[in-house]
Amino acid sequence: MNQCAEKLLAWYDHHHRPLPWRQEINIYHTWVCEVMSQQTTLAVVVPKFSEFVKHLPTVYDLATCDEEKLRQLWSGLGYYARARNLNKGAKFIVEQLDGYFPQSYCEWLKIPGCGPYTASVIASICFNEKVACVDGNVVRVVSRLLALSKDVWSSSGQSAIQTHVAQMIPEERPGDFNQAMMELGATVCHKSKPLCLLCPVQQQCLAFAQNCIESCPPRKPRRDAVDVELFALLVWRKATDTLAIANRTKGFLSNTVGFPLIAAIEVSEAKKVLQSLQDLQLFELPSRFSHSITHHRISGKILLAQEVENPSITTESVPWRKLSLPQSFYWVSRSLIASKLSTALDNKVFKLFQNYQDKAS
Ligand code: SF4
The missing domain is CATH 1.10.340.30 (Hypothetical protein; domain 2)
Structure with a gap:
């Protein structure tokens, strides 16, 4: 030896x-x-x-x-x-x-x-x-x-x-x-x-x-970081205090579970679709979130689609297909959501949403 x-x-x-x-x-x-x-x-x-x-x-x-x-x-x-x-x-x-x-x-x-x-x-x-x-x-x-x-x-x-x-x-x-x-x-x-x-x-x-x-060893050559601008869509059913999350099957952060993500470039289209729904009110929350994953530098905002007080239709009718978002979304009560989210980015988004709610109440 x-x-x-x-x-x-x-x-x-x-x-x-x-x-x-x-x-x-x-x-x-x-x-x-x-x-x-x-x-x-x-x-x-x-x-x-x-x-x-x-x-x-x-x-x-x-x-x-x-x-x-x-x-x-x-x-x-x-x-x-x-x-x-x-x-x-x-x-x-x-x-x-x-x-x-x-x-x-x-x-x-x-x-x-x-x-x-x-x-x-x-x-x-x-x-x-x-x-x-x-x-x-x-x-x-x-x-x-x-x-x-x-x-x-x-x-x-x-x-x-x-x-x-x-x-x-x-x-x-x-x-x-x-x-x-x-x-x-x-x-x-x-x-x-x-x-x-x-x-x-x-x-x-x-x-x-x-x-x-x-x-020894020399520094690893760094790949230039790519800036990504995103909106996290939080559809909130106020009456049951549930939020929609998705199995993100494609696109950014694919194969993870979390809030639907919309590229900034597609957000105006998404807003038009959501604003056309009688039972949802749309807000862009003021605070931003930021996150880095490998060579992506992500910065984003939350788009909150909140159910109105007395909805006449259920928010089941959110037209996910028109939003070009994954179809396999489901509702999770707020108390359980932290255990369902699979990325640190989603946890940051959820925390921001909770802070916003704490301040608003
Ligand atoms: S192998 Fe690493 S720890 Fe051991 S002498 Fe060399 S530099 Fe020091």
Whole structure:
């Protein structure tokens, strides 16, 4: 075993965090925790993971879980598309593979929604397969070990890192080695102020020796942020204190649940449609909301369509089709709405609406 791997494994044996999915090797748990951890911090993932596997203890439970329950179990983790992918993958395993988990990296790649990274984590941890797991933490550690201050983020740079990690993986304990690399990046080799004095591979680290840690890896080239102007439509049935929310099936924030969103450019058309309805009063709330998602900088206002005091028709007749909005909307009482919304943007919108109501009352 190479010296670097040996030192890393010895360090990992004593210092790894006792996470719930590390207590014993379990393919289902490894898969779920890996998908949960992809864009969410461990502090959020740990309690959610325990709750998730308590309610859905097997791949069969996940495959047959209804959307409502899945949303509840996933709420707070964000990026709900990941839960959908897990559910799709579980269905595939149950329906096409009789509930047997794939046993190798290549076979895991055939599971819907499972990419090379997830496949590599599962294959190395659960089947001791010698495949490299390269996440952001590992890129940082390798860049520093090799003092790479250029060309790390291009596809050729990424495959060079992948190759380097693959060469470092020992025959014994490939899964532990991959976890040790990720753990080192997460707990010692921090982005800023790495704890080099505690690092097990300090002697092997070229960036430390050459005093160039700050520039390894180089900054990720940023994509220019795109400004998006939106209106969130809140249709409020005053008598029952319910609001309309939608499964946004297409457009911005597709595959999430929240308030119908209207592009600023289409808002005058939408207003005309809503104003033509006798039973709804239309207001544009004065406050704005803002939110950033990946490279989108969103700014918006709330368009409140409020039921008049004594409506003669029900607001069921809101002409969603004319508004070019998703058809699958439904009414939710205000007391339950926070548990239904699946994005931080919708929560901000709802808070703004509540503030407005508090001031108005
Ligand atoms: S010596 Fe410092 S920079 Fe190098 S791998 Fe260890 S923690 Fe990271």
